[in-house]
Amino acid sequence: MPNKKHRPPFSGPTVLRYPTEQQSQIWLARRQGIAPSDIADKMGVTRAFVSKSLRSAEKRIEDLINHTAQINRIQLHHISSRHGMGIGYCAAYKSETIIAYSSKMGIQVWFDHHGDCDSCADFKECTRFLSTMSKEWKIPLASNAEPTRVAQHLFGAIEKQLDWID
Numbered sequence: 389m390p391n392k393k394h395r396p397p398f399s400g401p402t403v404l405r406y407p408t409e410q411q412s413q414i415w416l417a418r419r420q421g422i423a424p425s426d427i428a429d430k431m432g433v434t435r436a437f438v439s440k441s442l443r444s445a446e447k448r449i450e451d452l453i454n455h456t457a458q459i460n461r462i463q464l465h466h467i468s469s470r471h472g473m474g475i476g477y478c479a480a481y482k483s484e485t486i487i488a489y490s491s492k493m494g495i496q497v498w499f500d501h502h503g504d505c506d507s508c509a510d511f512k513e514c515t516r517f518l519s520t521m522s523k524e525w526k527i528p529l530a531s532n533a534e535p536t537r538v539a540q541h542l543f544g545a546i547e548k549q550l551d552w553i554d
Contacts (some may be wrong), residue, residue: 390463400429404448404455411445414438414466416491416524419471446470452524456487466552473546486543492520498539505534525549 407415410431417427424438431438450469457464457476462485464476472489478499486498491497496517505511514535522538523527527545547553 390538402407404451406452407445408441409490411441411448411493415445415449415472418442419524420526452489452495453487455495460485460497462487462497466550468550471546471550473550475543475547475552484540488521490517490520490524492524493517498543500539502536505536511535514539522545 406412414427414431417430418424423512424435424442428438446469449472450467453467453469453472453474454464456462458518459548460478461480462474462476462478464474464487466476467474474487476485476487477483478485480532481499481501484500486500488496488498493516505514508514515538518529518535518538521527522542525542525546527542529542533541544553
């Protein structure tokens with residue numbers, strides 16, 4: 389059963405902001421396991437700045453994921469702003485759904501589905517998104533597989549890393 393705290397009730401217009409470029413760089417570096425002191429040294433900033441930027445980025449990412457879930461009527465089961473992932477169920481499409489934040493592509497929604505990828509107008513965009521996510525997560529993918537199979541492998545591996553599945 390979804391945790392209701394992941395889907396705040398609609399309270400009127402909200403100003404949503406993506407993380408700044410610098411916040412996004414810091415967030416991705418931390419997600420990839422780079423120590424805050426190393427990030428600070430590399431960027432020429434203080435560790436306190438790194439910590440504050442990371443908190444701001446994670447709050448913005450959490451807001452983006454929750455808002456995306458709300459407007460797409462997705463009931464979230466899991467959310468991690470630290471990792472930029474939300475997983476839930478969309479009753480309208482009868483589909484498990486991934487909401488992912490990428491430092492390069494922003495917020496993206498992936499509805500689990502099976503289809504004829506070769507004739508799909510979104511083939512290139514899906515392939516680009518999955519390729520970007522695999523690089524950010526450092527998960528190798530088979531280059532000749534269709535996007536729906538690639539997505540199953542990629543998101544399954546991410547869910548395992550997050551301990552969301554066995």
